[in-house]
Amino acid sequence: xxxxxxxxxxxxxxxxxxxxxxxxxxxxHLVIHGNEVYSSRxxxxxxxxxxxxxxxxxxxxxxxxxxxxxxxxxxxxxxxxEEGEQRIRLNAKIEDGAGIKILSHCMFPNAERxxxxxxxxxxxxxxxxxxxxxxxxHGEGGGIxxxxxxxxxxxxxxxxxxxxxxxxxxxxxxxxxxxMEAGEGSAIEALAKVxxxxxxxxxxxxxxxLRGRNSRxxxxxxxxxxxxxMSEVISxxxxxxxxxxxxxxxxCVELVMENARARAIPLVDVWxxxxxxxxxxxxxxxxxxxxxxxxxxxxxxxxxxDVIVKGYLR
Amino acid sequence: xxMKDRSILEVRNLNxxxxxxxxxxxxxxxxxxNRVYGVLGPNGAGKSSLAYALMGLEEYKxxxxxxxxxxxxxxxxxxxxxxxxxITMLWQEPVRFEGLSVRDYLGxxxxxxxxxxxxLKVGLDERYLERNVDDTLSGGERKRVxxxxxxxxxxxxxxxxxxxxxxxxxxxxxxxxxxxxxxKHGSVILITHNEDVAMLSDRCLLLCDGFIVKxxxxxxxxxxxxxxxxxxxxxxxxxx
Numbered sequence: 001x002x003x004x005x006x007x008x009x010x011x012x013x014x015x016x017x018x019x020x021x022x023x024x025x026x027x028x029h030l031v032i033h034g035n036e037v038y039s040s041r042x043x044x045x046x047x048x049x050x051x052x053x054x055x056x057x058x059x060x061x062x063x064x065x066x067x068x069x070x071x072x073x074x075x076x077x078x079x080x081x082e083e084g085e086q087r088i089r090l091n092a093k094i095e096d097g098a099g100i101k102i103l104s105h106c107m108f109p110n111a112e113r114x115x116x117x118x119x120x121x122x123x124x125x126x127x128x129x130x131x132x133x134x135x136x137x138h139g140e141g142g143g144i145x146x147x148x149x150x151x152x153x154x155x156x157x158x159x160x161x162x163x164x165x166x167x168x169x170x171x172x173x174x175x176x177x178x179x180m181e182a183g184e185g186s187a188i189e190a191l192a193k194v195x196x197x198x199x200x201x202x203x204x205x206x207x208x209x210l211r212g213r214n215s216r217x218x219x220x221x222x223x224x225x226x227x228x229x230m231s232e233v234i235s236x237x238x239x240x241x242x243x244x245x246x247x248x249x250x251x252c253v254e255l256v257m258e259n260a261r262a263r264a265i266p267l268v269d270v271w272x273x274x275x276x277x278x279x280x281x282x283x284x285x286x287x288x289x290x291x292x293x294x295x296x297x298x299x300x301x302x303x304x305x306d307v308i309v310k311g312y313l314r
Numbered sequence: 315x316x317m318k319d320r321s322i323l324e325v326r327n328l329n330x331x332x333x334x335x336x337x338x339x340x341x342x343x344x345x346x347x348n349r350v351y352g353v354l355g356p357n358g359a360g361k362s363s364l365a366y367a368l369m370g371l372e373e374y375k376x377x378x379x380x381x382x383x384x385x386x387x388x389x390x391x392x393x394x395x396x397x398x399x400x401i402t403m404l405w406q407e408p409v410r411f412e413g414l415s416v417r418d419y420l421g422x423x424x425x426x427x428x429x430x431x432x433x434l435k436v437g438l439d440e441r442y443l444e445r446n447v448d449d450t451l452s453g454g455e456r457k458r459v460x461x462x463x464x465x466x467x468x469x470x471x472x473x474x475x476x477x478x479x480x481x482x483x484x485x486x487x488x489x490x491x492x493x494x495x496x497x498k499h500g501s502v503i504l505i506t507h508n509e510d511v512a513m514l515s516d517r518c519l520l521l522c523d524g525f526i527v528k529x530x531x532x533x534x535x536x537x538x539x540x541x542x543x544x545x546x547x548x549x550x551x552x553x554x
Contacts, residue, residue: 222412253412289409295393296369296403297423297467307422311413 056087078107099129111144138169184212196229217248225260239275250279328379352515400470470500
């Protein structure tokens with residue numbers, strides 16, 4: 001075990017993770033530092049192959065038809081030194097009737113000049129479930145570019161849940177770009193939670209494409225920016241011609257404090273008269289009535305703001 | 315003199331205006347320890363503005379006058395500073411908080427850790443602890459949670475702004491129980507337009523158009539209010 005691996009595990013513990021998870025034979029995992037695979041385990045019903053290349057890591061993940069993976073799969077990605085590049089290319093296939101939940105821990109505690117890119121292509125079959133929760137820990141340097149890109153397609157009567165969060169440490173530059181497509185009776189739910197400060201730059205584009213009858217979509221974001229940080233959130237939800245009975249909602253809330261700046265662009269596009277998509281977007285500072293209420297219970301203004309912001313991002 | 319020694323709050327010649335309009339006019343009164351002080355008045359009388367001024371909201375700073383709490387002038391103190399001295403307020407329309415559970419919300423207020431008892435006192439069971447203080451609660455439920463938070467604080471002075479408004483199924487007995495619970499630890503300013511609620515007070519004043527019209531025993535004030543203020547003579551003169 002080299003130093004980087006040990007430090008990666010230490011950061012993982014700081015994020016609330018436990019090394020015992022990585023030793024547990026019932027739990028699949030994948031640990032990648034930089035572009036080097038350190039550790040990997042598959043379980044029955046799950047094929048997990050990873051290969052380091054000069055310019056990144058290729059990961060193949062397949063959940064065999066009908067298999068519901070009992071325990072969440074833990075993926076640890078990170079770079080411990082101040083600089084480096086990590087490029088993950090993930091090809092995932094969740095076959096018909098299969099289900100999996102992935103907890104992805106992305107750790108860059110000393111980032112000064114780091115690039116972390118993820119290109120994911122995920123194919124979800126019929127009656128299948130896929131949950132992907134990605135949580136970042138960045139430290140206070142702010143010298144990082146994070147670019148997660150995903151194209152996710154769902155068959156019929158399937159479910160996708162994604163949650164992306166950067167709440168610990170500086171964001172740096174985030175360029176997130178997700179495309180999701182739902183077949184008949186399938187549901188998409190995507191949540192992004194980001195806290196930006198310093199001169200962080202946040203760009204999030206999430207696009208849900210409701211292709212099938214009675215498909216469902218919820219694109220939700222909670223962004224807080226302060227200091228000189230900037231954010232732009234583009235949330236698109238489209239109901240196609242064939243999406244009769246589809247329902248969708250875009251829900252974007254951004255809190256702006258100090259000299260920060262935020263933009264929210266909700267975009268709904270409906271091609272079927274029997275589909276319905278709604279949206280709400282609000283940008284504002286911390287609500288005065290909320291502040292007064294908490295302060296009347298003895299909290300200082302700063303403590304009250306902290307409670308409100310944490311609530312938004314919870 | 316003896317009365318003065320027992321007062322927890324004294325308001326002296328308080329004047330406040332907003333947007334060039336006089337809201338509170340030369341108000342003077344005092345609230346004794348462990349007593350309930352009613353502020354009765356019609357809509358627009360200045361009752362909530364008085365509550366905000368006493369709590370210390372930035373936008374409701376008095377133009378002149380003094381607010382004395384436990385012998386110390388607090389007119390210039392912030393909300394937080396007043397709250398830390400034992401003053402708190404029940405808001406007429408409590409706000410919602412996304413992502414904050416009832417347990418955590420009450421935890422901000424409770425000094426003894428166990429918050430379940432306060433929920434039970436307002437008619438909610440412990441299943442509510444895991445609910446969020448957001449728009450998934452009805453208006454009545456939210457108000458009850460707010461009442462629980464006030465009980466948990468055990469304030470020396472609780473300002474209750476229309477405690478009965480917005481609660482779905484409510485009885486006067488229920489409000490009375492909460493008021494008497496608060497009275498065990500301190501004093502209560504009970505702001506209301508409801509004569510029955512005003513009758514829960516030990517002493518009461520009638521506020522109209524920012525003035526104290528009358529101050530005295532609650533029966534006397536309520537009787538005067540019913541005779542002289544319903545319907546409001548000022549509005550009758552103004553609108554015919």
